Amino acid sequence: MARDSATVQQQVVALIVAACVDYSLFYASGFVVTQSAVGHVARLWVSAALRFSVLTVIALLTLGKLKPMLMRFITTHSVLHAVFETGAKALYSEGSQCGQLADVRCWLMCAGASLSAALFWEISVPDSEEGAGGRENKQKARVLLMRVIYLFKPDYPLLFGGLVFLSLAVICEMFIPFYTGKVIDILGSHYQQSEFLSALLFMGLYSIGGSVSAGCRGGLLLCAINSFTCRIKVKLYEALTKQEIGFFETVKTGEMTSRLSKDTTLMARAVCLNVNVLLRTFIKTLGMISLMMSLSWKLTFLVLIETPFTGVIQNIYDKHYQRLSRAMQDSMASANDAANEVVSGIRVVRSFNTEKQEVHRYDNRLMETHNIKTRRDIVSAVYLLARRLTGLVMQVLTLYYGRLFIQRGQMTTGNLVSFILYQSNLGDNIRTLTYIFGDMLNSVGAAGKVFEYLDRKPQVSTDGKLKPERLTGHIRFNRLNFSYPSNPNKTVLQDFSLELKAGQMTALVGPSGEGKSTCVSLLERFYESQEGEILLDNKPLKLYDHRFLHEKIAVVSQEPVLFSGTIRNNIAYGLPDCSLNKIQEAARNASAHEFIVQLEKGYDTEVGEGGGKLSKSERQRIAIARALVREPQVLILDEMTSALDTESENKVQQALASYPDQTLLVIAHKLKTVEKADQIVVISGGKVAEKGTHQELMDLKGSYYKLKEELFTEGSSPQR
Structure with missing residues (x-):
């Protein structure tokens, strides 16, 4: 404490000495006014240089280190008087009263102006550690x-x-x-x-x-x-x-x-x-x-x-x-986000009678905005x-x-x-x-x-260049470990390995939330696994060209998404050169052609936002046609027949049977769909619990046998 007090006293004494010396030099520079303008200006700048040197030396001896703000003040204070008088001489051929008197008032005015400039610069562009x-x-x-x-x-x-x-x-x-x-x-x-x-x-x-x-x-x-x-x-x-x-x-x-x-x-x-x-x-x-x-x-x-x-x-x-x-x-x-959530989920809001709650939530968000705006206006x-x-x-x-x-x-x-x-x-x-x-x-x-x-670079790379002329559709999941980015602490797939043989149908079954849809998402390269890899024809998926991969792998989901536009545009989505004949053939295979031609504008009928003008069954059949028109080598069916009647489902199954070389991956909760699979895989806890044909798993009387009683009932609604 005593040392700090002595330091402060030393700095105060140094400040007083610096002020006295500086004022003496300032007064001396204006004491004698010569008739020669050049001589007077030269005298001013010599005095400015001398004052700058003296103040810098005193500051260094006292403080040991000069802060940027102090350096700016010393510089401005030293040269301001010289700049002012030089400008007056150059522009008006006369010196100012301050230059002639060089008294305490002028010295204080220059010091105040220099301090104001230094403070202004410090506030505008701070140099401190803060x-x-x-x-x-x-x-x-x-x-x-x-x-x-x-x-x-x-x-x-x-x-x-x-x-x-x-x-x-x-x-x-x-x-x-x-x-x-x-x-x-x-x-x-x-x-x-x-x-x-x-x-x-x-x-x-x-x-x-x-x-x-x-x-x-x-x-x-x-x-x-x-x-x-x-x-x-x-x-x-x-x-x-x-x-x-x-x-x-x-x-x-x-x-x-x-x-x-x-x-x-x-x-x-x-x-x-x-x-x-x-x-x-x-x-x-x-x-x-x-x-x-x-x-x-x-x-x-x-x-x-x-x-x-x-x-x-x-x-x-x-x-x-x-x-x-x-x-x-x-x-x-x-x-805006709160409003978007309600508009997109208005059916849920209406069914649970939460209109007032959502209005109250939106009002709270607007009040937060209002309060911030009020503070800004103040x-x-x-x-x-x-x-x-x-x-x-x-x-x-x-x-x-x-x-x-x-x-x-x-x-x-x-x-x-x-x-x-x-x-x-x-x-x-x-x-x-x-x-x-x-x-x-x-x-x-x-x-x-x-x-x-x-x-921002996507975490899932799309820089692959591989586009083989022939693709068999052989897929292998090799020791995958995966967690969703939105919930990285929860591991969905653990050391997951599975083989989908080319030209065969594989069905994924299991309780909801065990990782079935995650397998589909990884196969579609929506995500990148933290460990392991997926091989297509013994080549990692990330090596394949992005467009080529999604032409060869098509997905039909349980809740298909249609875009505003015509039925034709939705079936040929992403295929600008697709012919009408090809579109109609895919629609027939998806059991959609019959209801489409009965519409007033046929394939040129507008589906509305999100396909809202069509029923769920019609949307699902159009989604199936959208997948089939690509003639994919790997077709993924995620509860794709959940909204179809028995006759339409049979037609779709017959159409799929006409592609014998196609690799099928099916997620279904209907026994009629699953039992036809060449391989049934039971997923539990993010791992393969059982796999085999329907009869093999029934004879085993394990997890699949229990699932048959719990989930695979003809009248049951699909579960995820």
Whole structure:
């Protein structure tokens, strides 16, 4: 403790010594004013270098290590006076009063300005260890911003045209206040009609030019935004469709639709429009400062004092506002997800009479969004109040000193009016500049979520190239261990091994949840097993071409999914060159042709969303036809006849018998279907419990014998 106290005392003494030495050097630099401008400027910069060296040495001896913020303060404080006086000499051929007096007031003013600048930089771009995460996030945001700008590459001509018209609009807008003040001076002094009409003419031309240029700029940028949005939505949709099934089980539908519908539009508009605003504001600010300097350089420096305070206020506001905006986006996605769940499962909601509960749940999600939005609005209100108070104080000071300059003859009334008009716009522009770059980096947060999906590589690879001319359909499950990504702690298949011989029918049976459907999912390569592999014709499945594999392996599930469109399109789904004759033949084999031709539009009948216009039996027969039209070498039937009547089931069985070389894998709960299998496999606990023919397993009187009594009844409903 004593050591810490001594250190603090040493630092305080060093600070006092540094202040005294620095002020002495500062005072000495302005004590003697020579007639030579070059000599005076040289003296100022020599003094600045000397002050910088002395302060740095004192800080190093005292602290041992210089923090970035302290280094910035020392640098700014040392050179600010020299920069200010050099600018005054170069632009106006006269030194300022501060340069001539170099008293305590000037020294304190330079110290205060330097400290404000250092604090502003520290808040905007922190260098402390606590800000390391912030720097990393900003760097990541910059990378994302450059990626978004690169994706605009096809629209660069539109953006360039928008930039040209943007520059023209800004130039025209800048001169309107200038001619406004000129008109006031003409009216207030010796009126000359020619000068008055000339000023009005230029005002009108600049106004028309600014309006036309602004309209062209907006039109070109909107075209670029719309083009980019369509392009990025297609890219994101393509990336989503390539993800493995486990991805869709772990990511909510509402989140994906939000990224696809909102975030793509947000990243296009936010980045493109922010770049537009940034360039326009930057060009306009430089032009305004130049014109204001020509009107009164003293008032201009007074107005620019507001900048550090505006920057600090803006930065604090940005941090809180963006955090609440991200929270609101997540809350809205959660509310959309709740609504999507109810709409997709409305039958379940209605059957269990939970409408009020779901409405209450949706209302709670919306209230969370409302509360976050309220907090965000409060932050905006406080920021607006602070910003207007700062602007009001600066306007009062401008009017006060402007009146003094008019009395002294240093500026005219018209010049003051023009200056005030510029000042009102300049304050908004400086606030926009301090806000827009941070907002542009923050707005790519939406882009980051989109790029997260675009960059995501599916965990189940589809890079296989193997496409053999002949495939027998021999399948072997080799020592598989598998857990679902959504529940990695539960092992579904344990050391699972099974052989499906080519041209034979294998039936998987067992209680619900023992791993039958998991075998089908792995065979379809919806998932990747953690251990072991599946071989097709003695080659790992992952080596086969993705499209080739799914042409040779077809699945008919218990709950078939149809897409909006015609029956023809659903049967030929994924086969754009499939002929109508082939479609009709597959429909006949699936016992679907008869009911299809009885429909008003036949094969061109719309099935509705999810096949809602058809019965379950009709949907199942169309799904069977969709599988058969591919003439697959391996056909997987997962309770595919659960909704068929006996006659239709017999027709389908006869059609399947006409493909003797086809490997069949069947999951069924009807004894009539199972007992015809060449091999029956009983799965229990993720392992093969028994296998053999129907008679062999019945003679064994084991698990299959018990299942026959419990599950395989002709009138039983299928169980999974």
